Every structure is written in structure tokens, then in C-alpha cells.
Amino acid sequence: MIRLSVDLMGADAGVAELLKGLYLFHKRRLECTFLLFGTRAALSSELKRYPLPKHLFEVVYAQDYVNSDAEVFRTLKSGIDTTMARALHSVVSGQAQGVISAGNTGVYLALSRFILKTLEGVFRPAIISQIPTCRGESVMLDLGGNLDNSSKVLVQYALMGKIFCQKVLGVESPSIGLLNVGTELQKGTDALKEAYDMLKHQKGLNFYGYVEGNDISKGTVDVVVTDGFTGNVALKTGEGTMRMMSFMLNRVFRSSFSARCAGWIAKPFLQDLKAYFDPRVYNGALWLGVRGVAVKSHGGTDSIGFSHALETAYDMVRINIVQEIQNTLLQQISTSE
Known part of the structure; x- marks a missing residue:
């Protein structure tokens, strides 16, 4: 019990x-x-x-x-x-x-x-949570536990994220991406570049490489690794976007009689969409x-x-x-x- x-x-x-x-x-x-x-x-x-x-x-x-x-x-x-x-x-x-x-x-x-x-x-614990994507669900860490992390900490986050993804989402060999401002190798901070080199040679990790902000919602990788400052901003931006989408859909389907009729027809599909992107469903982040x-x-x-x-x-x-x-x-x- x-x-x-x-x-x-x-x-x-x-x-x-x-x-x-x-x-x-x-x-x-x-x-x-x-x-x-x-x-x-x-x-x-x-x-x-x-x-x-x-x-x-x-x-x-x-x-x-x-x-x-x-x-x-x-x-x-x-x-x-x-x-x-x-x-x-x-x-x-x-x-x-x-x-x-x-x-x-x-x-x-x-x-x-x-x-x-x-x-x-x-080295340092991290906040991790599941996030909705176009491919299903991914996980992301750190979401605000540590605002600035070294390359060794980011590598360890990748390992812990892999284990979490395997046990929680059931992905046997989860792909791991390092969040950056671009996918080009010359971009990013020194810590990111060092972490990239370390992850590239890490045995047992399915390392994808750098991912950008739009890759998060695409579901490009199963595990998104970042520092707590960037992760927290990305998480709250995503939550705000989901709420804005819900607000805008509501407003559009109430804008006229024909729009309300269309909304009534589409209601079952809209409810499914709203449920999938509802931030409350993903509430609860683990201090890993x-x-x-x-x-x-x-x-x-x-x-x-x-x-x-x-x-x-x-x-x-x-x-x-x-x-x-x-x-x-x-x-x-x-x-x-």
C-alpha cells in the first residue's frame, strides 16, 4: 500500500x-x-x-x-x-x-x-516532467531546479532523463537532444559544446544532437536536456501558448451564428484537442x-x-x-x- x-x-x-x-x-x-x-x-x-x-x-x-x-x-x-x-x-x-x-x-x-x-x-538534482508533443509525449529536464549548469551536470541529466523515459513512457532506447539556439555545432555556450562532445561519446545513449525550441513541440527527441533557466522559460511559454490556443478557439467559434454552428459540429473533436493540450493533465514535476x-x-x-x-x-x-x-x-x- x-x-x-x-x-x-x-x-x-x-x-x-x-x-x-x-x-x-x-x-x-x-x-x-x-x-x-x-x-x-x-x-x-x-x-x-x-x-x-x-x-x-x-x-x-x-x-x-x-x-x-x-x-x-x-x-x-x-x-x-x-x-x-x-x-x-x-x-x-x-x-x-x-x-x-x-x-x-x-x-x-x-x-x-x-x-x-x-x-x-x-551532482545536482533536476526538475523533470512529461510534455505533450506532435508525436505523443516527451520528457524535459531541468525545468527550474538549477538555473545554470556545467557540462558534466547536463550529461548526467541526459542519463537520468533516459532512465525516467524508459520507466515512465516505456521507450526502450529514448533519443536525447541538447536544447540550443541552433543545430549548428559552432553555436551555443561553452558548457553546451562540452556537453555535446561528452554525450556524443557516451556509451549506451541514443544521442540525437542539438535541438531547437520548435523541436520540443514537434517531439523530435524523447528527452530534452537543458539548464533550469532555459527549461523553465520554455515550459511556461508552452503552457501559455496552450492556454492562448484554447482562448482563441473559444473566441472564434463564438464570433457569429455560423461560427457557433460550426463549433457545435466540431465540439467532440475540440474537446479531445483541449484535453490533450490541457496543462493540468501534465501538472506534477518530479524533483529527480x-x-x-x-x-x-x-x-x-x-x-x-x-x-x-x-x-x-x-x-x-x-x-x-x-x-x-x-x-x-x-x-x-x-x-x-
């Missing part, structure tokens, strides 16, 4: 919306149990609105929570009794197998690294490279999006992704010695 720790505080959407998402996920995964972390003032009254079975849900109250304006260093120094920190500690103690939070991203990543620790051999499953949900997501973040955490625990990454890294280290 899988048990997940859920930090219900600090999200833009509020406690009620996250609890609604938890309830949606619970109806899909009746066997999963939960530790719910919150402050008594915010959580006790909201829990009365949802008929959550007491034998599956245990509530843990903390004195404080991490708000959106919290500073990383100050929270690390004094934030032990926050809902976020206590949820992470529950994974270390073995009370739960995974943790989910929609709170402050910077603090969550710092606390995860501080409390869970990094896996042996990992730490000693435990730590999933970050968008702070502004709704109940549907939060339920998908919970699904991500559940799947990562189920396939034992942390141990898979650790075993592969240790094998690589022993081979290179």
Missing part, C-alpha cells in the same frame, strides 16, 4: 481547492493512504466538507507554513516546524513513500535537497536525484491539476524511480573507475 504525504498549504489556489483535488485522486486510487499536513486554523474547518475515510487519511498539524514570499535561506534556518518541512521529514522517517507540495518552489526544492539529501553520485519521491505541483493549479500531481507522485513510488536512478548511476560510476 502506497502512502503519500501532502502539504496542503502555501498554494495560490487555497486549501479548499487542493482538498478537492485530493478527493478526486482518492476516488481513482482507493488503495492509497495519506498524511495531510496543514495548520489547524486553515485545515480543520475545510476537512469537514469532504467525506474522507479516517482510516486512509491522517492529519498532521504544524505551527506554520511556507508562504509565497518566503526566503530560501531564512526558511532553511528556521523552517523546521512548517507543513512543508514536516511532510518531507515523513518520507525520511518512512511514514510515507512520497511527498507533494504546491507551495513556494524555491523553498521546496531547497528543503527537499536539505532533508531528503541527494542520491550518491548526483534526491533520496525520495518529491513532486512539485503548480501553485495556481485547480483541483483537477492537483489530482494529476498526486497521480505523478503515486506512479513514481509505484515504479520505484528513485532506486532505478540510484542503481544506474552507481553502475555507471563503477564502470568508469
